Amino acid sequence: MGDRPAAPPILDDAVTRTVYSTDNSVYQIEPAGVVLPETVEQVAIVLRENAAGARRPVVARGGGTGTNGQSLTDGIVVDVKRELNRIVEIDPVARTARSEEHTSELQSQFRISYAVF
Secondary structure, X not given: OOOOOOOOOXXXXXXXXXXXXXXXXXXXXXXXXXXXXOOHHHHHHHHHHHHHXXXXXXXXXXXXXXXXXOOOOOOEEEEOOOOOOOEEEEEOOOOEEEEOOOOOOHHHHHOOOOOOO
């Protein structure tokens, strides 16, 4: 058997659900659970397992700074800010960069004033 990445656990305790029930907006929606994936592969596993099973809404969440409740759901929140923050590739000739979901340091590290991803 091959080494397949393990699915990250779904955190469904009251404290975690309460923390992720708000963002920078006036809205509050308590999710059914929160997932803290460490790899892109784990995000894919969460999506596949959800599609094959409960089929709950799945929402990606970065810093929770949205002002219109974009990261709030009664389904599953996938928190990408903790681990999915690596810069994958920088091409100075083409002036492009490719990063994982939550790379807020891209601008400060490379003094990029504007980047299209």
